[in-house]
Amino acid sequence: MLDAGHQLSAAATRPPQGRGLAFWLSLAAAVIVLDQAAKLYFNARFSFGQRVNVLPVFDFTLVYNRGAAFSFLATEAGWQRWFFTALGIAAAAVITAILARQGRRAQPRFALALALIMGGAVGNVIDRVAYGHVVDFLLFYWKDWYYPAFNLADVAITCGAVLLVLDEMLRMRKPR
Template structure:
């Protein structure tokens, strides 16, 4: 014997409740894979981190501190440590800068993740943010593990030397250039 629930009067006559446009857009986005770009950009950042860390480990294993190997008349491989930031900024600050730059890198990484979540469907901007994220985390890993960043790329001309850097620094720089380019192109398109 079936349990019969009394039908509400007029229930069949009422239209189904309308879903909100926001819910429909979120559902459509997830069904069409619109949110997928976020994961692609994270994967790119992870690849940058892995390549950066692998090269640093290789140079640590194959070179002694300060050793140089001439590759081109203006470029050497080397192994040096930088306890500071870019251009050895605060390198001689006494140790507190390790945690300052670590926290700064982690904070910037969190902000970049938020930006990627919101703007993952903008390829140039998301590419820039992914490179910056990978570079920032690559250097944060060094600071947390060793107390300094491992650098191994050295450019110079005669006796003028550009500070040594690594692949994480290269990714950060390329990401910053792409971000500026993206903004300039957006400004050009605006009326």
């Protein structure tokens, strides 16, 4: 039987345990719920193309995107719907496998980035399956220049991608 001193020193030498797969999947699920709730709100309250000015550079609007980022492939005959659906499902499966393999050893910034990307990807997959297009409602512009409208899933994917790049840059700077 170990005394209290041995138990304390053994606990102090163990590597810290991080969050597990369930936590990161729950975070991805929260992104999906927020994204879908916002899309349901805008679908119910706005008509297609309607805009409501919020700030001199920002409007709420309701538009649909049959393609991917920046309406990439939006004018195609319809195959892109299933291509981007399969791509989103594959991304979610790969991310789940990575997080499961890393378990509680996953670095928090890396795991957060993956959870955000997965939540955003699944949020847009749900739209493609349910509606045949992605619902977008956030529109930024300056004078005659307009950034393509986007949604909360896109925000999560972008934040996740930025975190992945930041994580890699910080990891490269660490001494070995």
